[in-house]
Amino acid sequence: MPSFPGVGYEEEIRKIQESLEALREREPSDAAWKTVQLARHKDRPQALDYIKHTFPDFLELHGDRLRGDDPAIVGGMATMDGGTVMVIGHQKGHDLRERQQRNFGMPRPEGYRKVQRLARLAERFSMPVVTLVDTPGAFPGVDAEEGGQAGAIATSLRVFAELTVPTIAVVIGEGGSGGALALALCDRVFMLENAIYSVITPEGCAAILWRDSAEASQAADALCLTAIDLIRLGIVDSVIPEPRKGAHKSHRATAKVVARQIEAALRELQSIHPLQRVAERRQKYLQMGSFTTV
Amino acid sequence: MTKYVTVHITPKEPSEAPPSAPASGEVCKACGKDLPRATLVAALHVCPHCDHHHPVTGPERVAQLVDEGSWESIGDQLRPADPLEFFDTRSYVERLAEAQSETGMSEAFLGGLCRISGRPVALGVMDFRFLGGSMGSVVGERFVRLVAAAAGASVPLVVVVSSGGARMQEGILSLMQMAKTVVALDSLTAVRMPFVSVLTHPTTGGVLASFATLADVVVAEPGALLCFAGPRVIEQTTREKLPEGFGRSEANFANGQLDLVIHRRDLKERLDRVLSLLEGGVRCSVEPARQDQEVVPRGGNPLTQAFARVKKFALVPWRRLRGRDTEDPREP
Numbered sequence: 174m175p176s177f178p179g180v181g182y183e184e185e186i187r188k189i190q191e192s193l194e195a196l197r198e199r200e201p202s203d204a205a206w207k208t209v210q211l212a213r214h215k216d217r218p219q220a221l222d223y224i225k226h227t228f229p230d231f232l233e234l235h236g237d238r239l240r241g242d243d244p245a246i247v248g249g250m251a252t253m254d255g256g257t258v259m260v261i262g263h264q265k266g267h268d269l270r271e272r273q274q275r276n277f278g279m280p281r282p283e284g285y286r287k288v289q290r291l292a293r294l295a296e297r298f299s300m301p302v303v304t305l306v307d308t309p310g311a312f313p314g315v316d317a318e319e320g321g322q323a324g325a326i327a328t329s330l331r332v333f334a335e336l337t338v339p340t341i342a343v344v345i346g347e348g349g350s351g352g353a354l355a356l357a358l359c360d361r362v363f364m365l366e367n368a369i370y371s372v373i374t375p376e377g378c379a380a381i382l383w384r385d386s387a388e389a390s391q392a393a394d395a396l397c398l399t400a401i402d403l404i405r406l407g408i409v410d411s412v413i414p415e416p417r418k419g420a421h422k423s424h425r426a427t428a429k430v431v432a433r434q435i436e437a438a439l440r441e442l443q444s445i446h447p448l449q450r451v452a453e454r455r456q457k458y459l460q461m462g463s464f465t466t467v
Numbered sequence: 468m469t470k471y472v473t474v475h476i477t478p479k480e481p482s483e484a485p486p487s488a489p490a491s492g493e494v495c496k497a498c499g500k501d502l503p504r505a506t507l508v509a510a511l512h513v514c515p516h517c518d519h520h521h522p523v524t525g526p527e528r529v530a531q532l533v534d535e536g537s538w539e540s541i542g543d544q545l546r547p548a549d550p551l552e553f554f555d556t557r558s559y560v561e562r563l564a565e566a567q568s569e570t571g572m573s574e575a576f577l578g579g580l581c582r583i584s585g586r587p588v589a590l591g592v593m594d595f596r597f598l599g600g601s602m603g604s605v606v607g608e609r610f611v612r613l614v615a616a617a618a619g620a621s622v623p624l625v626v627v628v629s630s631g632g633a634r635m636q637e638g639i640l641s642l643m644q645m646a647k648t649v650v651a652l653d654s655l656t657a658v659r660m661p662f663v664s665v666l667t668h669p670t671t672g673g674v675l676a677s678f679a680t681l682a683d684v685v686v687a688e689p690g691a692l693l694c695f696a697g698p699r700v701i702e703q704t705t706r707e708k709l710p711e712g713f714g715r716s717e718a719n720f721a722n723g724q725l726d727l728v729i730h731r732r733d734l735k736e737r738l739d740r741v742l743s744l745l746e747g748g749v750r751c752s753v754e755p756a757r758q759d760q761e762v763v764p765r766g767g768n769p770l771t772q773a774f775a776r777v778k779k780f781a782l783v784p785w786r787r788l789r790g791r792d793t794e795d796p797r798e799p
Contacts, residue, residue, distance in 0.1 A: 313696030323675040382555035462604030463550035
């Protein structure tokens with residue numbers, strides 16, 4: 174480093190070194206990893222479980238009108254609080270057979286196009302849209318790529334950005350990257366206490382940055398993917414508490430709390446003028462990010 | 468009065484390197500033939516032997532496309548922060564500092580108002596060298612400001628994309644940039660200004676799944692890898708053998724995901740054509756009809772109009788004579 178008279182870098186260097194040391198010494202906690210495991214618990218309530226407990230008159234609608242019907246996405250109409258709402262969610266499946274049939278909740282482009290179709294249908298008949306987010310991510314497969322996976326997700330984002338009806342997303346389990354966000358660009362985003370929401374799976378992140386997917390628990394800690402982290406970062410509006418030891422202990426009790434939260438948010442959102450709501454949603458997403466200015 | 472200057476030309480020293488290795492020591496990565504740096508730069512980083520499109524840095528891309536002296540940068544003052552205090556084997560701050568010193572850029576996205584072949588355009592360029600062109604908060608914010616500038620100045624938006632996707636080190640905030648960039652595009656739609664994206668090698672993940680594919684016209688350079696999930700992830704997840712040329716521009720084009728695949732040497736001229744045709748449509752636009760305004764359809768082509776006249780003056784009275792068509796509403 175060149176030294177100029179009167180210019181001292183020592184102080185700066187010492188500060189940077191100190192913060193580096195502090196970072197290196199930070200003990201990685203496995204609390205985040207435990208949450209990841211709870212969020213992926215096979216008995217955890219999934220979209221259809223919430224629907225069963227909350228929307229007894231749910232009528233499932235099928236197909237994207239282009240190519241197929243993706244079982245990883247379920248959607249349909251139901252009554253809530255005296256009005257019709259459109260409920261859309263990822264469905265992972267509980268046992269191996271259902272999981273395989275549902276492709277582990279990883280949607281293909283057909284799934285995202287079904288989402289768009291149902292969202293537009295909701296818009297046409299002024300139904301609020303409620304989404305239940307629970308996916309490891311969009312399906313990484315040759316057929317999905319050839320069918321335009323990226324474009325399907327992008328279009329979903331655009332459709333949700335333009336909806337004038339109230340939109341509410343609840344991250345009920347795993348909010349996996351773009352595959353989750355495609356259903357979660359909403360006026361209000363809630364998250365269950367033990368749900369996670371992340372830009373990449375901890376395993377994927379560990380494989381890239383640590384070059385070892387066994388470091389997933391460290392990656393989970395670093396990624397800040399728990400509900401509390403997301404509240405702190407201003408991404409999520411509120412955290413919905415779960416029964417002791419997790420949502421899988423009582424589907425009914427969890428569904429009840431979730432339903433109450435959705436109802437309250439619906440009432441609040443319906444009192445706002447549609448154009449005002451769209452403007453506020455737009456503003457919310459335009460403000461997301463963290464940077465400095467020189 | 469004419470002035471003369473004597474120019475001393477020093478003869479080029481013969482290269483001492485053996486003929487197997489070219490003077491610059493550089494070969495084309497695709498075909499293995501000699502490719503001196505000067506030749507490569509002159510050919511816009513396209514191999515003259517095999518047409519392989521080599522990567523272009525952000526500043527070089529700007530120099531290739533933009534009319535000299537017309538660049539006015541947008542969002543240049545934004546710098547990345549470290550909201551998660553992210554630390555893997557190294558800290559994010561350290562990785563950022565390294566990327567900045569290696570590339571000479573402050574972030575992976577360069578935006579500015581400029582002219583391309585005389586046409587005012589808002590141009591964004593991504594640089595893959597900077598942490599894989601990943602989209603963090605600054606990339607998102609610079610994109611948003613560029614869109615706002617384009618809408619404000621009523622000029623079209625062109626973005627040359629090259630990105631591995633979201634920036635893991637900014638966690639969920641980087642995922643939210645997908646939402647942010649998509650939401651921002653609304654303002655361009657409102658002023659009816661076109662958005663053209665140029666996908667270059669490689670464009671994957673969250674960038675492809677947000678603003679890049681939402682352009683009005685999506686073009687790509689030949690041979691670029693364009694996919695949501697990378698080939699390695701797909702192979703590991705599905706244990707499928709990937710087909711030849713999987714995810715490349717040509718495959719995407721065949722699957723209907725792209726409008727055009729354009730050779731780099733033609734890019735500037737073809738962009739100009741695309742923009743001029745898109746803007747031609749805007750030029751003849753009219754005010755949209757008001758809700759309460761009654762819009763009466765006019766006759767179609769001359770043939771249909773002629774037929775309608777014949778129908779009115781010949782067919783209708785004839786029918787009336789025959790006693791049919793009694794329910795003609797025009798009858799009093």
